[in-house]
Amino acid sequence: MEESAHRRGDKKVVAVVGGGLVGALNACFFAKRGFEVEVFETREDIRKAKVVKGRSINLALSHRGRQALKHVGMEDKIVSKGIPMNARMIHSLSGKQSPIPYGKKGQVNLQNSRRFQAVFVTLTEAETYPNTTLNFDHKLQDWRAETGLMTFARPDGSKTQTQADLIVGCDGAFSAVRKQFLRRSRFNYSQTYIPHGYMELTMPPRNGEFAMKPNYLHIWPRNTFMMIALPNLDKTFTCTLFMPFEEFEKITTGDEVIEFFQKYFPDAIPLIGAAALRRDYFRLPAQAMVSVKCSPYHIGDKCVLMGDAAHAVVPFYGQGMNAGFEDCIVFDEIMNQFNEDFSVVLPEYSRVRVPDDHAIADLAMYNYVEVILFNFYFTCTFSYISFS
Numbered sequence: 001m002e003e004s005a006h007r008r009g010d011k012k013v014v015a016v017v018g019g020g021l022v023g024a025l026n027a028c029f030f031a032k033r034g035f036e037v038e039v040f041e042t043r044e045d046i047r048k049a050k051v052v053k054g055r056s057i058n059l060a061l062s063h064r065g066r067q068a069l070k071h072v073g074m075e076d077k078i079v080s081k082g083i084p085m086n087a088r089m090i091h092s093l094s095g096k097q098s099p100i101p102y103g104k105k106g107q108v109n110l111q112n113s114r115r116f117q118a119v120f121v122t123l124t125e126a127e128t129y130p131n132t133t134l135n136f137d138h139k140l141q142d143w144r145a146e147t148g149l150m151t152f153a154r155p156d157g158s159k160t161q162t163q164a165d166l167i168v169g170c171d172g173a174f175s176a177v178r179k180q181f182l183r184r185s186r187f188n189y190s191q192t193y194i195p196h197g198y199m200e201l202t203m204p205p206r207n208g209e210f211a212m213k214p215n216y217l218h219i220w221p222r223n224t225f226m227m228i229a230l231p232n233l234d235k236t237f238t239c240t241l242f243m244p245f246e247e248f249e250k251i252t253t254g255d256e257v258i259e260f261f262q263k264y265f266p267d268a269i270p271l272i273g274a275a276a277l278r279r280d281y282f283r284l285p286a287q288a289m290v291s292v293k294c295s296p297y298h299i300g301d302k303c304v305l306m307g308d309a310a311h312a313v314v315p316f317y318g319q320g321m322n323a324g325f326e327d328c329i330v331f332d333e334i335m336n337q338f339n340e341d342f343s344v345v346l347p348e349y350s351r352v353r354v355p356d357d358h359a360i361a362d363l364a365m366y367n368y369v370e371v372i373l374f375n376f377y378f379t380c381t382f383s384y385i386s387f388s
């Protein structure tokens with residue numbers, strides 16, 4: 001087992017566990033402050049990977065997320081890789097399309113970007129800081145709250161240990177950092193899986209151009225189903241179908257897929273392509289969606305949770321990543337306020353941030369209940385994905 005020292009000179013070491021969206025952005029925030037930053041990510045470096053595993057969800061970046069990016073000079077770098085969405089476009093069963101703007105006339109509220117692209121850009125930015133090291137293929141297995149000692153598993157089966165002054169858990173909805181919290185007294189935790197799953201389908205370009213108007217979030221609200229489509233820079237659209245698992249499972253053949261689309265999304269069949277639909281529906285199983293709430297977000301002066309590790313939310317308010325980005329800026333402001341004294345900053349962060357993150361989780365769940373379960377058409381058309 002290898003072991004590495006934690007302090008470098010008189011600089012404190014901050015270990016960011018998880019090099020996803022929130023972890024990579026957080027690394028920039030800590031590096032900007034002059035800490036020695038180590039990012040540990042279980043996956044290989046996705047910027048070098050031939051095949052990127054997992055899904056590249058399309059993300060709507062809203063005001064709160066952009067503010068955090070701006071703080072570390074990254075707003076333009078991310079926004080330039082995305083497509084502005086000025087309005088929603090509602091597709092009725094007859095194929096009629098009706099636009100509903102997000103804000104006032106001319107206001108561009110949301111920027112859509114694919115998750116992997118955003119992670120690419122953010123990791124690359126983090127690496128520009130000389131006091132930041134990115135460690136890929138490091139899967140956190142265990143850590144000690146008393147000492148900050150972490151144990152990582154490597155792909156060759158070996159283990160490595162390293163120590164940090166502060167561990168920042170940004171390792172997503174199924175956080176390994178959070179497991180240590182669960183063993184402690186007075187830690188509140190709940191998780192809820194919703195009955196719906198989601199599936200991504202691709203709408204290819206038509207004659208080299210977008211198959212639908214690009215600067216819109218396209219929505220097909222249907223009973224307890226919903227499909228949305230967001231534009232990508234390569235002129236494709238990613239369509240996401242939200243539907244109860246039991247409905248996904250009822251469809252078992254290509255013909256049934258077409259029949260289902262003919263009934264609910266007839267205008268999408270020629271745009272996605274019948275052959276592609278028959279094939280892609282069975283490519284990957286529908287994915288689950290979970291809502292996680294917990295408190296507090298810290299242990300002593302040693303560890304803090306941010307992003308989905310602290311608050312995974314269902315995606316019906318489009319604010320999961322945005323709230324995670326906002327975590328970074330709120331933490332940074334508290335660091336200013338309390339002179340980077342972790343023993344004060346961490347409890348204050350939990351005090352300030354838990355109620356706001358829980359509110360976002362509740363709003364997302366309310367929207368799920370209204371939009372999907374109760375099929376409240378007008379709520380859907382007016383509030384799917386908040387722009388704040």
Ligand code: FAD
Nearest residue numbers: 018020021022042060140171172307308318319320321322
């Ligand atoms: P993640 O993106 O999950 O990153 C966690 C990282 O930690 C990963 O890289 C993972 O490999 C790594 N990791 C995990 N375990 C370990 C370990 N043991 N050791 C080391 N590393 C580890 N949000 C929005 O704001 N707008 C949207 O429009 C939006 N749309 C969405 C649509 C869908 C269908 C879904 C499912 C989510 C959507 N979200 C949206 C939510 C958004 O994707 C998440 O909130 C965001 O990805 C959270 O970022 P994160 O960095 O906290 O976690």
